[in-house]
Amino acid sequence: MDSWLIVMMLGGSIFLGGLALLAFLWAVKNGQFDDEEKFLNAVKYDGEDELNDAVNLERKKEKLKRGYRPE
Numbered sequence: 001m002d003s004w005l006i007v008m009m010l011g012g013s014i015f016l017g018g019l020a021l022l023a024f025l026w027a028v029k030n031g032q033f034d035d036e037e038k039f040l041n042a043v044k045y046d047g048e049d050e051l052n053d054a055v056n057l058e059r060k061k062e063k064l065k066r067g068y069r070p071e
Helices: 003-029 039-044 048-066
Strands: none
Touching: none
16 A cells, blocks of 8 residues: 555545534534433423324324325
C-alpha cells in the first residue's frame, strides 16, 4: 500500500470524526439531550384510549403498506 493512500485515509477519517464531534457539540449546546424523562412520562400518563388509538393507527399503516385498500 502506498503511503499517500494511508495519508488520504487518515485525513478523511480525521475530517469525518471532526464533523461528527462538531455535530455532537452543536446538539449538546442546543439542548437536544436535556429532557431525559420525556418518553417515560409520555407512556406513564397515556390513557388506555390513547394507546388503543395508536395501535389502530399502526395497524392501518401496516395494511396500507401491504397494498390493502379499504372500500
